[in-house]
Amino acid sequence: MNDEELLKKALHVAKEAGLLLLRKQGSVLPFGLTLDPAGDHPRTYFPRDALPRASWDELLEATLTHLERCIASGGIGAIALVTTLESGSESGMGIQVETRASSLFLVYPYEGGGQSRSLGEPQTSEELLVGPLLASD
Template sequence: MNDQELLEKTLHVAREAGMFLLRKQGSVLPFGLTLDPAGDNPRTYFPRDQLPRASWDELLDATLAHLERRIGSGDVGAIALVTTLESGSESGMGVQVETRSSSLFLVYPYTGTGQSRSLGEPQPAEGLLVGPLLAP
């Protein structure tokens, strides 16, 4: 799998997982995703499971620490960081995806409530939410 395919696959898996959480819970608390270099073996990390009372910042920090540990294992081809982002009255789902040679940060505005939530067209964001962690 080439780098572009790996980036696209990771984005797809991260977006779908985030959309599931958005419809189920109404927001997306920070979580991480890794795929191996072949684009297989997706592994997710939801820090809320271990830190039920943590703030958004603490959940983000825990997710970043987990991703950094996974990167250190050497069996990671791509990572994603997914979370709800808010600015004033607007909300969106931020998806940062990185491979070893590229990175991408998109914000998907969303509308609706509950199971009827839908994502709008992604808006490229300048820079990254954090990092880069994996990409140079």
């Protein structure tokens, strides 16, 4: 699987997982996703499971630590970091996706509510939420 395909697949899987959480819980606490170099075996990491009382910052840090460990162990083709982002009265789901050759950060604004909640058109950012973690600059 080439770099562009890996990036697209990681984005798709991260977006769908985030949307499920958004509809179920009303927000998306930080979580991570990894794909192997073939774009297979998506693995998610939800730090809230192990740290039920952690703050958003602690959950983000735990997710970053997990992703860095996965990268160091090898066999990672793409990663994604997903979380709710808020600015004033606006909320959206931020997704940072990386392969070894590229990175992308998109923010999808929320629309609707409850089970009918959906994501609007993504806004691209020149900056990354963190990192880069996997991509080589």
